[in-house]
Amino acid sequence: MNDEGSSKIPELPTELEREIFELTATLYPGSAYQLTTVSKRVQIWMEILIYQTVVLAFPKSRTNLFLRTVDSRPASFFAGHVKNLYLPFVSYPDAQKVLSVCTGATNLACWMATPSPELLSLPRQPIERLSVSIATLMQSCETHKPAFFHTAFRALTHLDITEPSNPLVDTDWSALYTLPKLTHISIGNLAESHHLFLLKELLANCESLLCLVVISDDGEFTKHINEEIYDKRLKILPYFHYPKDYLTYWKDVQRGLSDFWGYLEDN
Known part of the structure; x- marks a missing residue:
């Protein structure tokens, strides 16, 4: 039956x-x-x-595919879907194109070189986590003030500066002190003696600061840090993707696993 x-x-x-x-x-x-x-x-x-997490690193074909998708779908799709946007190595025009549609991203890493005097087109929505070079945030070569006045920074909690200023530029970091929700700062590739003064200034003036991360593989410089600064908020890492290798790090981030800040929170 x-x-x-x-x-x-x-x-x-x-x-x-x-x-x-x-x-x-x-x-x-x-x-x-x-x-x-x-x-x-x-x-x-x-x-x-x-599309919750988009990483445009290597290979280049991934970036090209995403750009074609941007052309074939309405901007509202990316504004509503993309929350974590990582642009480690893309050209300035490609970065501007992606940022123009991913306006809902609250976690942004963008490391491309910015043609002076053009600035990064930041999302209209407030950003919570940002990783960017200091040059990208400069208002102009005359003032040397990072452009933290933008409305996107009102909700900023985590800031990663991938390239600090060079010894010949006296950057004014005071704009950081006024960000109301900033609790975590990371600065990469430190090795110069004047950077030691910067670390002391940030620890002394950022009242809401809970964690300051120094990224440096310079043994002599990190030795000076340990000798001159004792603060439980200070952490030192040899490279940003520690303890993974570069390619594994980005592959894991694309898969939804912890990024740089997630690793620090878990350890």
Whole structure:
């Protein structure tokens, strides 16, 4: 006897079905791309996960593919989906193009060289975490003041400066002291003696500061730090992607694993 009803696959509630697919994509990083082919509704769910974190590093083909997607979809799609945007190595025009549509990003890393006197087109929405070179934030070569006046910085909690000023430029960092929610600062590639004074100034003047990270592989410089500064808020790392290698770090970030700040919070 063939009971047709007993052979039917039971239908699950939509909410439960979505949870199953999202859990699968989380447990098996990279599977979200394959799951988009299951159905239209699954594609919508998976794209929320896929575009939540965008990393445009290596290979160049990834950047080209994303730029083609930008051309084929409305800006509102990226504004609503992209929350974590990492642009380690893209050209200035490509960065501006991506930033013009990813206006909902609250976690932004953008390391491209900025043609003077042009500035980075920051998202209109306040940023919570920012990684950028100091040159990108300069208002002009005359004032040497980082452009922290932008409304995007009102909610800034984590700031990573990838390249400090050179010894010939007396950068005014006082704008940092007025940011109301800034609790974490990281400064990379430190090695010069004048940077030691900068660290002391930040620790003394940023009242809300909970953590100051120094990124340096210069043994002599880090020795001076340990000799002259004793502050529990100070941490020293040899490189930003510590303890992973460069490529593994970015692959893991793309998969939704912890980035630089996440590692510090977990350790």
